[in-house]
Amino acid sequence: MRFGRRRSGHDDEGDATPVDEAPGADERDGDEAPARTRDTPETGPYDVSEVDLEERALVDLGSLLLPAPEGLELRLQVEEDTGNVAAVLLVGEDGALELRPFAASRGGEAWEELRPRIATETERVGGTATEQEGPFGPELLCLVPVTSSEGDSATQASRFVGHVGPTWLLRSNLMGNPAVDPEKATPWDEVIRSVVVRRGAEAMPPGSPLPLVLPPDARPAE
Secondary structure (H helix, E strand, O other): OEEEEEOOOOOOOOOOOOOOOOOOOOOOEOOOOOOOOOOOOOOOOEEHHHOOHHHOOOEEOEOEEEOOOOOOEEEEEEEOOOOOEEEEEEEOOOEEEEEEEEEOOOOOOHHHHHHHHHHHHHHHOOOEEEEEEEOOEEEEEEEEEEEOOOOOEEEEEEEEEEEEOOOEEEEEEEEEHHHHOHHHHHHHHHHHHOOEEOOOOOOEOOOOEOOEOOOOOOEEOO
16 A cells, blocks of 8 residues: 655646535535435445444545455555645556545535536546446546657546535546446446445535545555
8 A cells, every 4th residue: 555645736646637626615514423314225335324344344544444455556645735645546557546535415416516617627628528327327527638658649538426425425536448448447336336435523514525544554655
């Protein structure tokens, strides 16, 4: 497991459309303890109230808990100026998956509000954003022109998906081949379904990033 420091103002690794802010940041979520507001789903992402943590071997990253990924490298993006963990990144041979949890209001439309913001940012940097229906519901496929390390023109693909819980929003971003190839995306979607979100009892404005922590065995990226 590695963590890398990210300088303030720089994009996440592989994320062509850095949208750090979830919607509704001017509202206040005064919940004291996350209430269970939905039936236990057959697949995740799960709220922590929906699973028995003693029955699962999970990597504890604070607001996110997930099984140790087989065949993937777990990286944590750390803000250089604050030392806070900004995102969880799982990296494989054919792509990567970024996970970011946010606070959200009960019964809110967080993902419906966030999608247009991602689309606007994608178009601002010269890309295209297409809304489509995926295995988790409405999602965005973003294509952004980039220059490869060899100096050739290329297209960077990102598939943004929002998962709404009782009082949280999990934004997942599949990058690379899994963003455009449904067959290659299947194992990555299974990883997303295994994620557990722990919102916590602290009152936070909707749109605030949920705290992520470095596990004891994390080491700096070389």
